[in-house]
Amino acid sequence: MIQTMGLTKEFNGFRAVDNLNLRVERGDIYGFLGPNGAGKSTTIMMLLGLIPPTSGKIYLLGEELNPRNVAIKRKIGVVSENQYFYKEMTAQEYLAFFGELYQVPNVEKRIDNLLEAVGLKNDRNKKVGAYSKGMQQKLAFARALLHDPELLILDEPVANLDPTSIKQIRDLIEEENRLGRTIFVSSHLLSEVERLCKKVAIINRGRLLAEDTMENIKRRLTDTVVLEIEVDRDITGLEQEFESLPFVKHALLQGHHLEVELKTDRDYRIELSRFLYEKGFLVLSMKTKEMSLEEAFITITQQNVSLLTRGEENHEKA
Secondary structure, eight states, X not given: OEEEEEEEEEETTEEEEEEEOOEEOTTOEEEEEOOTTSSHHHHHHHHTTSSOOSEEEEEETTEEOOTTOHHHHTTEEXXXXXXXXXXXXXXXXXXXXXXXXXXXXXXXXXXXXXXXXXXXXXXXXXXXXXXXXXXXXXXXXXHHHTTOOSEEEEESTTTTOOHHHHHHHHHHHHHHHXXXXXXXXXXXXXXXXXXXXXXXXXXXXXXXXXXXEHHHHXXXXXXXXXXXXXXXXXXXXXXXHHHTSTTEEEEEEETTEEEEEEEXXXXXXXXXXXXXXXXXXXXXXXXXXXOOHHHHHHHHHTTOOHHHHHHHHHXXXX
């Protein structure tokens, strides 16, 4: 659905996007992440044909991007960080205007369904200029979906929204994806990206640092795994015995709970369970403590990428 090859953009000698290679498959909810100034907005403007790349290629929906190709643009819906609205129009008039522009069939029914989906049905006859920023954001989402696009490009889609509205939009994004829509999301709200996205790309200073499923990225960023364990009685005071085990790097024991950091060269859960059994403890639960997307993002963007590089080398050898 989206592929960039060597995508580069320079402004007066400054390289905002540097040899960027992205691949978004059909049906993905794809998160595009990076700190301020990383090159996200510049990349999105190139994807939309608003600014030309200095070099490289962009493919959308299987075709090389041509800003004059109106047929391709009709297959894309966009929610941008900075929306422009005709504020003297009502929401109904605003969507009807774009419905006519895109020649949407059964446009009245489509508008009704979308306004209900984003929670604006009762405000359809209010002027857009009287809408709060959050309401305007939801209207922008309705407009992006109006012409039933194959691809949605969302730049900060839940900006200015309260928690209830964020959930409404999240549910709508998930439903649109279930219906087969491919969704490209750029957002600062990492918790939302973690809930929504199947795959993420992280860029910094215009360069791609990682592109993979979140599970694979987190796995490649650490050479240890932390297990959270609950046992049937107090285990405090046995730290030294745990850390004497050759596969344990660190142990934190408090009451009935343990956090044990293990090497990842193989699965040591059986050995750890046997050790606890021999010490007279009954394991009530054992689960892996996952790195959050926020932790992974911070690790990567601080350029601690040696483990990622090592993971790529190991993958090539396999």
